[in-house]
Amino acid sequence: MTETEIKAIQPEPFDKIGRPLRRDDWRTLGESTERLLCEAIDAGDAERAKALVRYALNERKPVHDLSADWVWDSLTRIAQRWGEDAVGEMLRDVQSTWMLRRTWKAFLKMTVEERAQLCAEMMRSHAFTAEPGANGVTVEEDDEKYTIRLDPCGSGGRMRRGDPADGSPSRLGPPYEFGVTAQAHDWSWGQENVPYYCAHCAVNEILPMEWGGHPLWVTAFDPDASRPCAWLLYKKAEAIPVHFYERVGRQKPPAGEGQY
Numbered sequence: 001m002t003e004t005e006i007k008a009i010q011p012e013p014f015d016k017i018g019r020p021l022r023r024d025d026w027r028t029l030g031e032s033t034e035r036l037l038c039e040a041i042d043a044g045d046a047e048r049a050k051a052l053v054r055y056a057l058n059e060r061k062p063v064h065d066l067s068a069d070w071v072w073d074s075l076t077r078i079a080q081r082w083g084e085d086a087v088g089e090m091l092r093d094v095q096s097t098w099m100l101r102r103t104w105k106a107f108l109k110m111t112v113e114e115r116a117q118l119c120a121e122m123m124r125s126h127a128f129t130a131e132p133g134a135n136g137v138t139v140e141e142d143d144e145k146y147t148i149r150l151d152p153c154g155s156g157g158r159m160r161r162g163d164p165a166d167g168s169p170s171r172l173g174p175p176y177e178f179g180v181t182a183q184a185h186d187w188s189w190g191q192e193n194v195p196y197y198c199a200h201c202a203v204n205e206i207l208p209m210e211w212g213g214h215p216l217w218v219t220a221f222d223p224d225a226s227r228p229c230a231w232l233l234y235k236k237a238e239a240i241p242v243h244f245y246e247r248v249g250r251q252k253p254p255a256g257e258g259q260y
Contacts, residue, residue, distance in 0.1 A: 009022065009024040009025075009028055009031075009036055010022075010024070010051065011051060011052070011054075011055040018166065018167075019058055019166075020051075020054075020055055020058070022055070033052055033055060033056045033059055034056060036052055037049055037052040037053060037056065040052055058165075061165070064126055064154070065158070065163065065166075068126075068155040068156075068158075068159060068197065069159065069171065069176070069178075071197055072156075072159060072171060072178045072179075072195065072196060072197035073176070073178055075087050075090070075091075075179070075196035075197060075199075076178050076179035076196055078090055078196075079179050079196060080179070084181060084182060084183060084185065085185075087187075087196050087199070088185055088186075088187040088199070091187060091199060091200050091203045092187070092203060092206075092207070095200065095203050095204065095207060096207055100203075100204060100207050100208075101207075101211075104207070104208050104211060104212070104216065107216050108212070112146070112233055112234070112235050113146070115216060115217070115233055116139070116146035116148065116233045119148055119217065119231055119233065120137065120139050120148055123135075123137045123148055123150060123153075123154070123231070124137055126154040126155060127150065127152075127153065127154030135154065136150060136151040136152055136154075136157075136228075137149070137150060137151075138151070144234060144235060144236075144239045145232050145233055145234045145235060145239070146232075146233045146235075147220075147230050147231070147232055147233075148230060148233070149229075149230045150228055150229050150230060150231075151228035152225075152228065152229070153228075153229050155197065156195060156197050156198040156201075156229070157225070157228070157229060159171040159178070159195070159197065160172060160195060160198075160225035161225050170225070171195075172195070172225075178195065178196070178197070179195070179196050180192075180193045180194055180195050180196065181193060181194045181196070181199065185199075186202070186206065186248045186249035186250075187202050187203050187206065187248070188202055189202050189219075189221060189247045189248060190247045190248070190249070191221075191223070193223060194221070194223075198221060201219040202219070202221075202248055204216075204217075204219070205217075205218055205219065205244070205248055206248050206250070209245065209248070209250050210250075213237070213253040213257055214237040214253070215240070215244070216233070217231045217232060217233045217234075218231070218232050218234075218240065218244045219231055219232075220232055238255050240252070
């Protein structure tokens with residue numbers, strides 16, 4: 001591309017979708033925004049680079065959000081058609097095959113500090129707020145653990161609260177009416193009113209307990225959607241409080257068993 005063509009590529013306001021949209025030449029419309037960003041940096045065009053950074057985040061957000069909405073809606077329809085137990089079975093089936101088992105084996109090769117760093121990356125990658133470039137993710141460390149606080153979580157939290165970035169309402173109400181547990185299950189931390197989507201975080205704890213004795217991390221799920229949730233990664237397995245096992249219907253192994 002010539003320098004003129006590069007400078008012509010700018011995300012422009014587009015009222016029909018309520019956010020900027022790249023509407024550049026057909027020859028460049030398939031070019032990745034990341035590549036254009038690098039070219040803007042190389043050209044010393046700081047303002048255009050900033051605009052492309054903001055745009056790149058919002059470029060991914062609609063597909064990300066639609067996928068999360070689709071999952072929660074699908075789980076709701078499974079519960080309506082076949083009952084809540086089918087939701088728990090579906091979560092276990094999916095998470096125990098290609099997803100969590102692969103993740104679990106990889107995490108076992110890491111230190112807890114490295115796990116926290118990778119988990120922070122995962123949370124950053126799918127957390128968006130109305131403020132450009134902000135994501136609501138904070139990380140804290142104390143003597144026992146790392147805490148990744150999500151205000152809100154970019155999937156379940158966003159759907160429960162509604163999305164200030166696009167003005168869409170909570171998925172718990174109309175027009176979505178996505179479902180929550182009517183009964184307490186081990187896969188819903190022994191609680192009612194847990195969104196079917198958020199329950200996958202409980203399964204993320206259960207399966208590693210079954211495979212290796214201890215969870216890789218535990219979720220501090222808050223029933224109040226206006227409050228943050230968090231992932232807690234304990235530095236030593238023996239420091240994980242007993243109630244995190246009991247709430248999912250498991251027993252904490254004796255010290256020295258199943259250590260990671």
